[in-house]
Amino acid sequence: MSELTLARLSDLESQEGEGSPSLMSQTLSRDPHATSGGNDDSDGGRIPVEEWLPITESRKGNVYTATFHLLCSGLGFHVLVLPAAFAVLGWLWGMIVLTVGFAWKLYTIWLLVNLHEAVDGISFSRYLRLAIASFGVKLGKLLGIFPVMYLSGGACAILVITGGKTIKQLQDIMSADVTVPLTTLQCFLIFSILAVLMSQFPNMNSLFGLSLVGSVMAVAYSTAVWTLPLASERNQNNVSYTIKDTSFDNIINAIGFIALAFRGSNLVLEIQGTLPSDSNNPSSKTMWRAVVISHVIIAICMFLVAIVVYWACGDKIPATGGPIGNYLKLYEQDYSKQAACFIHLTFIFYCLCSYPIYLMPSCDNLEMVYITKTQKPCSFFVRMMLRVLLGSVGFFIAVGFSFLTYLAVLIGAVGLLVTSTYPCFMWVSIKKPQRKSLMWLLNVLVGSLGPSLSVLLVVSSALLLADNGLHANFFKP
DSSP states (O other): OHHHHHHHHHHHHHHHTTTOOOTTOOOOOSOOOOSOOSTTOOOTTSOGGGGGSTTTSOOOOOHHHHHHHHHHHHSOGGGGGHHHHHHHHHHHHHHHHHHHHHHHHHHHHHHHHHHTTOSTTOOOOSHHHHHHHHHOHHHHHHHHHHHHHIIIIIHHHHHHHHHHHHHHHHHHHHOTTOSSOOOHHHHHHHHHHHHHHHTOOSSSGGGHHHHHHHHHHHHHHHHHHHHHHHHSOOOGGGOOOOOSOOOHHHHHHHHHHHHHHSOOGGGHHHHHTTSOOOSSSOHHHHHHHHHHHHHHHHHHHHHHHHHHHHHHHGGGSOOSSSHHHHHHHHHHHHSOHHHHHHHHHHHHHHHHHHHHHHHHHHHHHHHHHHHHHHSSOOOHHHHHHHHHHHHHHHHHHHHHTGGGGGGHHHHHHHHHHHHHTHHHHHHHHHHOOOTTSHHHHHHHHHHHHHHHHHHHHHHHHHHHHHHHOOOOOTTOO
């Protein structure tokens, strides 16, 4: 097991030694000792350059910091589209798909947590690094670079679009008679400036405060979304649960909405990289406790939002593409201005707090390239400018392609492999369970279902786009 994995990593190291640093591939130590140096919080298996990179710069995290990182990255705004999926799938299939999807995600996270230190002397604190160790240099990069970068930089661009449009909606709710309202472009710019300022924390572990606030905001707006229908007097006789469109593409697209709600798996290894580890107390134990705690909260929020809101609204829930803004408008129309403002404000704060967490892998990549070229750590000014650069790129993408939210299922089908497929085959490659044993069969079966689902999502999204069209308003947000 270890020999093959170390050989793949040595191959990568030899390529990097020729002077062409590859994306997300820090050189490993040639001395595969224990992954921690003991009580001094050092890591004997980590190389000196990792002490300079933001993901592994600090390994003083604990179960609380990991829990809030997981909660902030895992309880995303996609939870708001779950009732829309139920409106297409109905009660029975909606519950089945949501339950199976949640169990699927929890299982693949368990695999990642236990693969973090699967090779003696090496901690895989970056997803792509584990992909290279599992599949080899060429195949690992081919399979991993685009999905991982999309789930980092692409998620930040989506947050700018969603957060900026929510600021615009909040302005319309609070002051409908404003003579000179902010334009959507200005809202995007305001959100991006605030997000980049909040991204100046030096490392992943230092984002704990933002993760705490983001987690509270996510739980707050999720709770408000499902408690408001229960607290109000509604005539349920006017609510219909009839499924209007049972076409193949619409049903698969609804399954895609649920699949996209299970986010954050691309950050599991990075979050675990902030935890101390030694032979007596490996980081996997602390990390798994954090996973259980955070996902109990995530499950409560997701299931309550899906069940209660669908019960209250039925087929009135918009089931079209780009549903976040449309969905929030339900609370602007059906409830008081104060309630609508609260949901929009907490939603905006969540987007701002989660932005730096999703940006961190991209920051780590750029800093790795800089360190490889200069052989010295990034100064405060260099680190700040690199993050301003990444924020500017995200802003440019958001402004130029503000219709990306309508393509969420189509593009997200590629990123879905990171959550549903790769961890299963990584386990088979590194752990090498006996052929046709229970773990081998389970991982091959579950891992094979992921690509099938991704293909179905791409086909259904393409069919919906062919039927409904796409208003591609380039550089006109």
